[in-house]
Amino acid sequence: MSRTLAELEYSVDEVKLANFAKALGHPVRIQIMKILTSQACCYTGDLTEIIPLAQSTISQHLKALKDAGLIQGEIMPPKVKYCLNKENWPIASKLFKDFLNP
Amino acid sequence: MSRTLAELEYSVDEVKLANFAKALGHPVRIQIMKILTSQACCYTGDLTEIIPLAQSTISQHLKALKDAGLIQGEIMPPKVKYCLNKENWPIASKLFKDFLNP
DNA sequence: TAAATTAATCGTATATTTGCGATGAACGAA
DNA sequence: TTCGTTCATCGCAAATATACGATTAATTTA
Numbered sequence: 001m002s003r004t005l006a007e008l009e010y011s012v013d014e015v016k017l018a019n020f021a022k023a024l025g026h027p028v029r030i031q032i033m034k035i036l037t038s039q040a041c042c043y044t045g046d047l048t049e050i051i052p053l054a055q056s057t058i059s060q061h062l063k064a065l066k067d068a069g070l071i072q073g074e075i076m077p078p079k080v081k082y083c084l085n086k087e088n089w090p091i092a093s094k095l096f097k098d099f100l101n102p
Numbered sequence: 103m104s105r106t107l108a109e110l111e112y113s114v115d116e117v118k119l120a121n122f123a124k125a126l127g128h129p130v131r132i133q134i135m136k137i138l139t140s141q142a143c144c145y146t147g148d149l150t151e152i153i154p155l156a157q158s159t160i161s162q163h164l165k166a167l168k169d170a171g172l173i174q175g176e177i178m179p180p181k182v183k184y185c186l187n188k189e190n191w192p193i194a195s196k197l198f199k200d201f202l203n204p
Numbered sequence: 205t206a207a208a209t210t211a212a213t214c215g216t217a218t219a220t221t222t223g224c225g226a227t228g229a230a231c232g233a234a
Numbered sequence: 235t236t237c238g239t240t241c242a243t244c245g246c247a248a249a250t251a252t253a254c255g256a257t258t259a260a261t262t263t264a
Contacts, residue, residue: 010129014136022127026222027112027120030201034116037204044241054224059242064221077231078240093202099132100195102139128252146211159253161212166251179261180210 017099020092023068028053028061032082036071041083043076119201122194125170130155130163134184138173143185145178 010018024030028051035042035050044062048055062082065071069088074081112120126132130153137144137152146164150157164184167173171190176183 010133014129014132018127018129018132021123021132025120025124025127027116030116030120030123031112034201034204037201045239048241055241056225056243057223060222063242075230075241078238080241096198096202099136099139100198102136150211156254157211158213158255162252165212177211177260180208182211 013095016091017095019068020070020095023065023070026061026064028058029065032061032065033070036082036084041081043079043081045079115197118193119197121170122172122197125167125172128163128166130160131167134163134167135172135186138184138186143183145181145183147181 024033031051032047035047044055044059047058047062051058062071062073066073066085069085070092071082071089072085074083126135133153134149137149146157146161149160149164153160164173164175168175168187171187172194173184173191174187176185
């Protein structure tokens with residue numbers, strides 16, 4: 001990727017929505033989000049049992065969702081409990097809905 | 103990317119939704135889709151005027167959206183007119199809505 | 205037929221994504 | 235303190251994504 005022309009001026013919401021969409025752009029991350037939207041929370045260990053990928057890979061996907069602001073993790077030694085991000089999930093949800101119903 | 107473990111069995115809808123989300127995971131493509139959801143159609147040339155990227159780059163983004171099934175192009179020589187994909191956009195829309203309202 | 209217009213595709217360079225195993229950090233239990 | 239458990243992070247390899255300019259293909263106009 002390179003940027004030679006003047007910086008693009010996307011709207012803030014367009015960039016936000018694109019970032020949320022990008023974070024959802026993998027089946028594993030959709031799967032994780034579906035679990036978190038259908039039940040309250042889950043532990044990393046639950047996911048490593050359901051999803052046949054290496055623990056480190058699942059951890060990376062969780063990090064991607066966390067970095068995107070879609071989920072949040074709470075340390076419950078020795079486990080980590082993940083939930084939807086209380087602050088951002090409603091924002092993401094609204095951005096998608098507005099996008100789908102213009 | 104490599105796959106050494108047994109093939110994953112995601113649900114068909116999870117894979118579909120992830121693919122749609124992935125296609126939307128770039129601000130330019132969000133911008134294009136917003137134009138197409140707010141007005142009927144547009145020509146490639148309209149986009150190259152609005153978006154300060156090389157024509158070839160915009161064409162690539164259009165291809166990504168087309169490959170994902172979100173838009174469709176109609177040749178209107180010497181231009182090409184793009185619209186939402188009549189068949190798939192409603193499907194994508196429903197998948198997102200069901201995902202957002204579980 | 206030749207020239208102009210429009211948009212897709214090719215070729216290339218760089219950055220990011222995705223996967224893995226190995227290692228490290230934090231904590232409770234023995 | 236030492237040992238296990240749990241999860242994040244590191245380091246690597248391969249694949250994809252993103253951008254560009256140059257070229258090609260298709261069609262209309264002169």
